[in-house]
Amino acid sequence: MNPIISATQLSKHYPGVIAVDGIDLSIPQGICFGLLGPNGAGKTTTIEMLEGIHLPTSGTVMYKGELLGTRYREEVGIQFQHTALQEFLTVRETLELFERLYHHTLPIPELIALCSLGDILNRDTRKLSGGQRQRLLLALALINDPELIFLDEPTTGLDPQARRNFWDLVKLVKSRNKTIVLTTHYMEEAYALCDEIAIMDKGRIVSQGTPAQLLSDHFGDVVLQVPRVDAGSRIFALGLNVADAGDMLEVSTSRLHQTLQQLMENGVNLDRLRIRAWTLEDLFINVTGKSLKS
């Protein structure tokens, strides 16, 4: 499938800092693409070069096979991480303001219904809650009926309920065959929404693929969690892949049955055994050496 947007050897240098170091990206139409990375990894710089907000130091960005130009401004939708709106305008007036900036737009009633803005149309935008504000900002990103939408950490600062409501909204947008490029700090968000992810660190992409593919490439199938006091020191002598996780020891294995038998035969108490799948959080720590929250 032809990519809707692609980047070749994209770099951004500031005095003394290489923010983005020659990355290649190709994003197919109709998917949700997640860009993850610790703070300072270069995510926002990368996404802002893809958005055409900042020019790269070197490298190119192509939209539908063409260099970014005025057509791109008409056809792309962007929700920035930090955005202010014109003050003293209501939600409806703000929508109308942005509607007039584009040639082709979605009908405002459709947008209001899509983003559930009906109850707050006449409210001053300064008086919106975090979730309401994010819904409005998404509506503004969708106002020109874009094929490609950038969402830069759209749920940061939202409570869990508002975050999940926003996920439902993003899934609804995606179901309209839109391409979404999402950056987020929340691994469960990336797992819930993204078809493909790229993990960035120090200005480079260190891992890329579908979440399931990346997890299977980097880890065994499951993790066995055994309390440290139940495992004793014997567990380290069994030749298993054991990791320290505080009060728990974690055994990574792709041969569940055999590993359990080996533990029982060597007197490891499995009464409080827990089994879990590997997560994107594990993957993130594995490839960057950092916790997302750090």
Next chain:
Amino acid sequence: MKKFLAVLHARNMEFLRDRSALVWNLAMPFMLVTGLAFTFSGGNKEIYKIGVVGGIEKLGSVAPELQSTLHIKFVPYDELNVAINKVKHHQLDMLVDASGEPKYWVNSSSPNGYLLERIVWGTEGQRFQRQAVEGAEIRYVDWFLPGILGMNMMFSCLFGVGFVIVRYRKNGFLKRLKATPLGAFHFLFAQLISRLLLIMVITTIVYAGCNVFIEFNMQGSYWVLLLVATLGAMCMISIGLLIAARTASEEFAGGILNAVTWPMMLLSGAWFSLEGTHAWVEQLAKIFPLTHMIDATRAIMSEGATLAQVMPQISVLSGMSVVFLALGAYVFKWE
């Protein structure tokens, strides 16, 4: 106390580390004090003002005693009619022609003119030919009105536009607009027209409202007055746009705006006439759009100047507007 000191320290560091704002805060009062000291130095103790046509350098041979009399300011004029008009409106106490036969003009209803006439007789005898001029004094309020309205327009145009754009840039609204197909020129032009409409409506209301009670002297055409005021406002809005074209610091923008408005306020003739000050001050004043706007407005209101007569000021204001707006659009940055 601990909390107070913590906040105090944080704010002080913020201020000190914003170098651009710091420099302006230091430089601005220094420039102001120095500029005013130079402008108004020289022991300005003149009591009477006499206009001189035909070359002020000839006054020494025509009326040597008069010229050496203390506390009289002599102001040169090129055009006789202009100078006679000033006598008519009590803006000059007397006019002397130094080119040919000794002659002076004085307004019969001017107390200063009456006293000066006696000084001329006392110093130069009766050899000067007297020319009487009739005309009512221009009230101070009529003279002052263009300056007051002009200054109000200046502050509204410069600060109202400059600060707003800097705030838009600082809070990320401009970045959001950059992500749309909106071009810089359209954005800036919309800001210009919005402020222009606002300031013209406000100024018209203020003028019309005050006119009910004060009955301003209006000799010329309201349409020409409107044209001059509109061009003056456009020019000052364009300066505001230029100042705000790149900066993201409100304090820095405030410094530059002050650096522009204070000299304009003091040297554009809004508060007092610059006639008789240093020649370089009069030349310097011509770089300010407010000077041209106030000059043209006074000429229209007090002397009934026509469109053709204020065309030089209109040309300057139009030219400045185009240059500042084009420059602002060229250097404008969304972020």
